[in-house]
Amino acid sequence: MGMYCFGIDVGGTSVKCGLFLTNGTLVEQWEIPTRLENNGSSILPDVADTIKVKLDERGITKDNVDGVGIGIPGPVNENGEVPMAVNLHWGFKAVASELSALTGLPAKAANDANIAALGEAWKGAAEGSKNVIMVTLGTGVGGGIIIDSKIIAGHHGAGGEIGHACVNHNEVRPCNCGNHGCLEQYASATGIVRVANDILEESQEDSKMRHVEKLSAKNVLDFYKEGDALAVKTMEKVGDILGSTLAMFACVTDPEAIVIGGGVSKAGKALTDCIQKYYQKYAFPSCKSTPIILASLGNDAGIYGAARMVIKD
Structure with a gap:
């Protein structure tokens, strides 16, 4: 040893x-x-x-x-x-x-x-847990699934690719992976901005998001925390998509904790609360109490x- x-x-x-x-x-x-x-x-x-x-x-x-x-x-x-x-x-x-x-x-x-x-x-955030799902929300959406303290890699090494679960069968725009309607298209930093722009187009309502030269995910989340109506609508949509997707993965693995990392997670508790609300709505009863926590080790x-x-x- x-x-x-x-x-x-x-x-x-x-x-x-x-x-x-x-x-x-x-x-x-x-x-x-x-x-x-x-x-x-x-x-x-x-x-x-x-x-x-x-x-x-x-x-x-x-x-x-x-x-x-x-x-x-x-x-x-x-x-x-x-x-x-x-x-x-x-x-x-x-x-x-x-x-x-x-x-x-x-x-x-x-x-x-x-x-x-x-x-x-x-x-890190889930120290001592043997079963964990982690999602990294950055430029893309990465994922990792730990079962019994081991990485689930799978046959092709694509185990844990949560970002490429199809969450919208009607999406016409392609994901970087070539498929359509992947989680990454809505919950990554670029995805959040896209959801926001769609909502701004559909609505006549004014929003702080309309007055930013180049809208970023950080802008959207800051305005969400301030209660800007369309930013709230954006993050509720993102939270719904992400929460329901995590609930599906929890049906497969039943983790002790779900960890959220990546650049977008800098938004903190406001983000995890939003995801948790929708996760609880969709999760299997045995898994509803699973905590959704912020990653702590960073890079x-x-x-x-x-x-x-x-x-x-």
Whole structure:
């Protein structure tokens, strides 16, 4: 049993790295740039190098390390293979085995939204919970489902893709994924603005939202908190869609907690209260009391979750 492990979270511009004790204490964190040139061929060697440097710096031997966990923006199957990671310019990559070969340490890989969920379940907002659903509301809508302290990745690595549940069969505009009517089209930052613009078009009523040069999700949520009628109407619609979708997922997994993260979650309790109201309306009776809580680890959730993957229980 090693004393240490590494948690790595690969983003499009930087790679977040964390050295942890196996009890979950973060010893040190740092970042390295994500080098995308040559189809991202130096990303994993760079990660291996920074790990080697850190071990040398601290005089830690490999037999004192349980392993390296790594999160990737894209689907990752249970063997730690990535069919394709567009943002990293990767085609197929056997991430876990490649990183293990480069570092001489056991390695596991998972999707970045999934490791964030695992991080929040382990040391974040839902600390101590074994069953958690996490939704990240950002540019898109990411999701992660944790059952019995393990990530549900599924056969294609697409487990937990809550953002692409179809919530509107009549939508004519396409989602970035190519389908129509995905949750992401209504509950992401861009989705909230779209819902707001639709409501502004349908209504003659004045609203603070009409007097902003470029409407943002933050504007909508700020005006919602101030009680602006059309902003309230916007967020009630978003809350209804999101609450009902989470209620469906709760029927499948019955989580102890549902965690809301991502940039949009900065709106705080006003947002979770709105989602909770509709969640309770639609949830199966046994699940109605499930708390909907705000993520607490922020951008560090990924490194925590990545580290948790490789810790021997």
